[in-house]
Amino acid sequence: MGDGRDHPGRRRRHARRGLLEKEASMNDYYSLKSRVAIVTGGGSGLGLGIARALGQLGASVMLCDINESSLRRAAEELRLEGIDAAASYCDVTKPDTVRDSLERARQVLGVPDILVNNAGVTLMQDIFEIGDKDWDFILGVNVKGLFRMTQLFADGLRRAGKGGNVVNLSSNGAKVTYDDQVHYCASKAAVSNMTQCMASNFAPLGINVNAVCPGAVDTAMLRACMAATEQQTGGKVTVADCERTWGPPQLGRLIQPVEVGRVVAFLCTPAAAMIRGQSINVDAGNTKF
Numbered sequence: 081m082g083d084g085r086d087h088p089g090r091r092r093r094h095a096r097r098g099l100l101e102k103e104a105s106m107n108d109y110y111s112l113k114s115r116v117a118i119v120t121g122g123g124s125g126l127g128l129g130i131a132r133a134l135g136q137l138g139a140s141v142m143l144c145d146i147n148e149s150s151l152r153r154a155a156e157e158l159r160l161e162g163i164d165a166a167a168s169y170c171d172v173t174k175p176d177t178v179r180d181s182l183e184r185a186r187q188v189l190g191v192p193d194i195l196v197n198n199a200g201v202t203l204m205q206d207i208f209e210i211g212d213k214d215w216d217f218i219l220g221v222n223v224k225g226l227f228r229m230t231q232l233f234a235d236g237l238r239r240a241g242k243g244g245n246v247v248n249l250s251s252n253g254a255k256v257t258y259d260d261q262v263h264y265c266a267s268k269a270a271v272s273n274m275t276q277c278m279a280s281n282f283a284p285l286g287i288n289v290n291a292v293c294p295g296a297v298d299t300a301m302l303r304a305c306m307a308a309t310e311q312q313t314g315g316k317v318t319v320a321d322c323e324r325t326w327g328p329p330q331l332g333r334l335i336q337p338v339e340v341g342r343v344v345a346f347l348c349t350p351a352a353a354m355i356r357g358q359s360i361n362v363d364a365g366n367t368k369f
């Protein structure tokens with residue numbers, strides 16, 4: 081029985097409980113427990129790394145991709161790691177498949193309140209070779225597909241009366257130039273600008289929108305660019321040269337998908353609530369602005 085007096089032992093216990101409570105609430109700011117995330121292009125590369133990082137912070141994840149075999153493999157891989165993951169075929173250029181995937185996520189995991197617009201494409205082309213169909217392909221996925229996906233996702237949240245997060249995959253190509261990817265760089269500059277427009281449009285709905293601008297991340301897309309460089313230079317610049325030189329100098333290696341994923345996951349946490357409409361460089365110091 082207590083005597084009502086403030087013993088030093090009791091003060092210590094109270095202080096410790098206060099600390100534990102503070103720690104618990106601090107952890108809540110960095111948690112994605114009970115959140116449901118959609119990751120487009122989630123079957124491989126950056127999308128899979130991002131899904132993994134979201135899952136590690138507690139989110140359930142719906143992977144969406146056009147590649148059904150990699151989708152299945154990726155979802156299975158995440159489930160084996162203890163992440164609540166499901167998969168849905170989705171082509172971001174086809175609104176019907178987008179609607180179906182959002183609905184499937186709602187039924188299987190709950191109302192999606194995180195969207196990572198990761199699906200993206202590029203082509204390595206000399207400026208004189210770029211035709212209308214190349215522009216349509218790149219803008220169709222990277223800009224229009226991203227817009228449509230976000231519009232339908234935000235509408236779902238509006239109907240559910242819930243807030244949420246969107247993170248767009250821009251690129252350092254939005255800020256610097258890659259001579260043989262004029263259309264890609266333009267599309268990513270559009271993504272960064274759209275991120276600002278979306279952030280202000282969706283703020284009244286409690287939807288926070290940001291983008292990341294990765295540097296050279298070791299994925300199939302980057303490997304294809306390396307192979308194209310080797311071919312275009314007639315073998316003067318080899319894939320091995322690219323592996324050595326494309327990594328950010330401050331890092332000395334290529335970036336791994338999950339390293340970008342951790343930043344994306346952070347941007348979806350309550351801790352990042354004051355970061356809005358930004359395009360954050362995740363390129364190990366390569367881009368200075």
Ligand SMILES: NC(=O)c1ccc[n+]([C@@H]2O[C@H](COP(=O)([O-])OP(=O)(O)OC[C@H]3O[C@@H](n4cnc5c(N)ncnc54)[C@H](O)[C@@H]3O)[C@@H](O)[C@H]2O)c1
Pocket residue numbers: 120121122123124125126127144145146147150170171172173197198199200201221225249250251252293294295296297298299300301302
């Ligand atoms: N790899 C890098 O160095 C790098 C750097 C900066 C930005 N990015 C951006 O990150 C994102 C992912 O890049 P990545 O390197 O992982 O690419 P990747 O080509 O390795 O993987 C892209 C994934 O998207 C899927 N996909 C393609 N078109 C789709 C569509 N219409 N609908 C749904 N899914 C589709 C593919 O099947 C694939 O699984 C892209 O937006 C890319 O522009 C990549």
